[in-house]
Amino acid sequence: MHSIGMWQKLRTAYTTVYQWLDERLGLGEMYTNLLDRPEPLGNWWNTLGSASLFLFILQAATGIFLTVYYTPSPDHAYDSINYIMTGVAFGWLVRGIHHWGATLMVLVVFIHMLRVFVTASYKYPRELTWLVGVGLLLLTLGMGFTGYLLPWNQKAYWATTVATQIAGSMPFVGDFILKALRGGPDLSALTLQRFFAAHIWILPAVLIALIGIHLYLIIKHGESHFPTKED
């Protein structure tokens, strides 16, 4: 029948393309190494790491959209956010997801850490995975901290004032840290510029690198199993 002939042609076309790509990219190896891996019987608690990853990707996607309209200057930051909320089609949705996603990401990453702690999955051979994870937790909090200032509203301004003041209370180096964070003795356009750069370039770049190492280690050692009386 005509349609079966079509079907057959499509299949051979697909096989040819697949084979061409497989020879060059090693799709088959990728499948066995990355996807067809054996794992201990899983549990819903094991989804929290990938949930953190999903939230990170979602934050990146919505964040990129927000930078299209956001202006990091004290004169325009507030109004540009207001424009995103009222003037841009679905801007409210994207910002809403980014806002709540930040909250949820901190929560999910923290609970992920708790589950790794409770199941003692940080033990040999996964010590490094844990260490990198601590870095990820701190970076996630750093993302929250730097992102909080960006809307340049009262809450943001004063919370950052107080938080940087706290950092400034350190003995000896406090004053230096305060000025490095604020870009001067007071919160100013420079502070906003700095936090913006940290929030969209510096911290995400480090986060991506560390997530890469984290995932490599997880694939290398495999997911740990839930401990039983024998462990």
Place this chain on the structure above:
Amino acid sequence: MKSTHKFGMNNETKEKIKKRYDQILTRGERFWPDSIFKDAVMALAIFLVLVLLASFVGVPVEPKADPSDTSYIPRPEWYFLFLFKFLALYGQIPLLGKIEWLATVIIPTIAILLLVVMPFIDHKSERHYSKRVLPISIMGILVVSMVTLTLMSDVPTGPTLVGALQTIGGLVIPSLAYILLLFVFKNMSNKTMIWTAGITAALMIGFCGAVLALYQAPPSTTETVATTVVEQIQAGQQLYSVNCVECHGDDGKTTTIKGVKGLEGKQIFAINSKDVLNTLDDPALEGVIAYGRPDAGMNPFGKAYNAQGLSKSEMGYIVVFMRYMWDDRFEKPTLKPLYPPLAAGEIPSYEAQIKPIVDRYCVSCHRPQKVNRSYLMDTYDHILKSGDDAPNVTAGDMNSILMQLIQGQRAVVSGDGIDAMPPNGKLPADVVDVFKRWVAAGMPNTAADAKALPTAVPTAKP
């Protein structure tokens, strides 16, 4: 050969761990599709939750940052609240509490370091919960105190009952528990540890519950935030009416100030003119409002110079109002009329019609602390009863002082008489007509009062 590992785990143990893991894998599942399926379900659930939160809770609106408003009580993002509360409680400890950096720097650093060295302190191969009761208890108490401190973060600390309860529940109990677990009960049994941790957690939750039950939050005084252009214009209009009309007139047209103490007869630029609107951009206009023109007689409105002044957002709304209403480079959107229109013969009320009119044209001068012959127009009662020559307006009296003044006539009262009101312009005819209908009908307060009056009262003719 028996090689000992630096961190105390020897090769045999490592081999054992690997063997056991391989064995577990034979009874396991595949990453694809088993794990990925669960991960995908979780991701979808998270996405849905976020869409729901974004749609139905939204992002709370906040006024614009105002560096001069030092009265603002700062609040960090919620996941730092526990640290904030901890600092507040810690600050009450005698002597130690004065050394702020112990709490702000040393304690968080120790916490992070503990996380970093965790795999190296807890390096034995045991993984089952029953063999790790101590670390799990320590972490459990930590998590419960983070949660309870976050919940109590809004309650002020201090020498009150709730203050004391917070200190006990948030600081004393967990500290005692840690001392017991780590130093006092050496080599205690699992049972003792579990009981200690359990009782500690229960006590912390109990104290936190008591604090929340006893504490009565003061009514919050949040500034309303306007987001759309129309809302901002309306907010700006209201603020302009109260703060600026006395000198610049209801439409910004005033060129000679009248009726303001100290500035009588002063010549100024009309601020609705191109001269002003085209030469000053938005930040410059906001600057004029914030810093005033002190040498010319305009007081600063910024909070840095004037505690009762305007916030940064509010000054922004006034500028939006000035642009959209007066600047012909901006397209004026359709706005609600000043007062709900009246049908022929319908009786106006204070609430529905007179209040918005008075707020727009009179309140700027007729409020406390202004020169106005003690005539306040901020409430219904004041309009009827206050003033050096009270009553200024009487039901049915079409020749009262107020009625004469708003129709552009001089009123002869005690002393030398008063010039027409408002001093810096004429009221529009429709507004005068509303006043006439209102006075003729008996000056009803609420819209319901107006409805209850017989509508047969004819519209007053001048």
